[in-house]
Amino acid sequence: MIRYATQRTPFMRFAAAAIVAIAAFAAPPAAFAAEEKDPWPELHRDVFQSKPMIEDGGVVTLEAPIRAEDAALTPLTIRIPAEHAGQARKLTLMIDKNPSPVVAEITFGPAAGNGERMISTRVRVDMYSNIRAVVETADGKMHMAVKFVKAAGGCSAPALKDPDAILAEIGKMQVKALPAADAAAPMREGQLMIKHPQYSGLQTNQATGYWIPFKYITALDVKRGGEVVFSLTGGISISEDPNIRFTFAPSASGGDDTIEVTATDTDGRIMKGASTPKES
């Protein structure tokens, strides 16, 4: 456990949620009636200490498909307009009805900049559910955007189309600073991609009857020229081969715009990647 010491709290939260989910799956069918219950009040209390939520107040928007074509690969995009970006401290992504509802907690650093902030990733959606993006601003207020997504089968269905190919390359990373549309633009976009199966621990091997052990990325740190863009703690709801696009503030002219990424998974594997320096 020592290797998780610095991130025990979020790790324990994600792990605990997964264990609860396993218990629920093993329970008799009567327990499934509970699925009809709205999980949000409990999540609101447990994850956000019941702090009041300002919904659709313009601080955060969430883009999600109404119907997910592939429940294991549902794209989500979160935006924070420029006038609020400087105040945004933390973003929590949540899928209410997933076995592990907290998808990720993202803490922004100085290199996240003050222009329009965007972060986009792909998630697993286990059943029809509300998806929430909650932004905590510097004044302690909570701002929320909610979308209902029709999808089924993201977490417990094994999405891996070719497990051998992914496991052979586990940890391989591609990091890019995308070309700037305009040299004077206040923000640029970066992208990180990691080969990883993101095993949820919720799949069984029918031949053996055993659970396939979990193996997923718990933490990600993204820096630009040594300054933090964001740090992410995540769980099993992030799709296999995690893929994140994000905005960052370029350094002052002549500075280092190299994007460096460090990821850690449940096996303690440390994965590192960087964009080509000065890429533009």
Place this chain on the structure above:
Amino acid sequence: MSADKNSEPPAARSAPAGAEALALRQFGRTFDSFSPDRRTLLSGTAALAALTLLKPLKAGAAGSAYVTEVAPGAFVHQGVHALYAPENEGNISNPGFVIGNDAVAVIDTGGSYIIGSRLREAIRALTDRPVRYVINTHMHPDHIFGNAAFKADNPEFIAHHKMARGLSARADRYMARNKDLLGEAAFKGIEIILPQRGIETATSIDLGGRVLELKPQKTAHTDNDLTVRDVTTSTVYLGDLLFAGHVPTIDGSIRGWIAVLDQLAREPSARVVPGHGPAALEWPSGAEPLRHYLNTLATDIRALIKNGKTISDAMVSAGQSEKDAWQLFDDYNARNASTAFAELEWE
């Protein structure tokens, strides 16, 4: 093809007189339509020589209206282009079988116990030889859910060596989802039967005077596609490595699929059997529309990636020029685009 094929009354399925005629007519038409290039003529000659050694089937065999004899002793049941629904009872793919002098090999069993049972009735109407092998071309429910209908024959269940893993991991989901789609009545009897033998390298099985060559393919439509060649008639059952009419579905690798099709195109065959589409097609021309679709999708997505576009962009725009060429396009294209984008962005 319209959905009313599903609701054919049992009487029509087993009409004996028309059945033989239909089978023969279809065989003749399929055979005549080939371009008589040298390879086809050569393989045809070899096939005819081999065929004279095959024992005849039951005289006046009934039940073959359910299947088309695409080459002597090689049969296919043609399913409809549809999603699983109660009214089609899972009749949405092309299962088939090959009859040798000693035994029968079934190649895919249809999308439900009901369809598997009808296929078995069609076999029983043609021959008393035992069903010794049930071969699955890949793990998808519409090709394997009829397996249980053959349990009484105690066959050896055979598939690509990776099918057991892929199917095991998806079994619960496949069962739950397709029960919802099919409804109780059409879902009845379906069970997951894992292969007893996993094919790792090209393997021959002997049906008596007739050999089938089983070849495990690299990741393409899925990571467990297996092709079955009836050497005697140069007929290849391609499973879902070949779609015609029904939009292709990618559950493996778009690049892998294109590569496998390139490889297969170099292997001369008198005819091939698609997993979805007509009972038989010429080869390799029968794969042209599929290759066009896959290449168009890949080209569109590579352009989007190059221009910094996202997976969401790909899902609404990639492959749209193929829209009118395929049935069920709107049911699968966006998902194909998503799958392909996630793969191609690593190039």
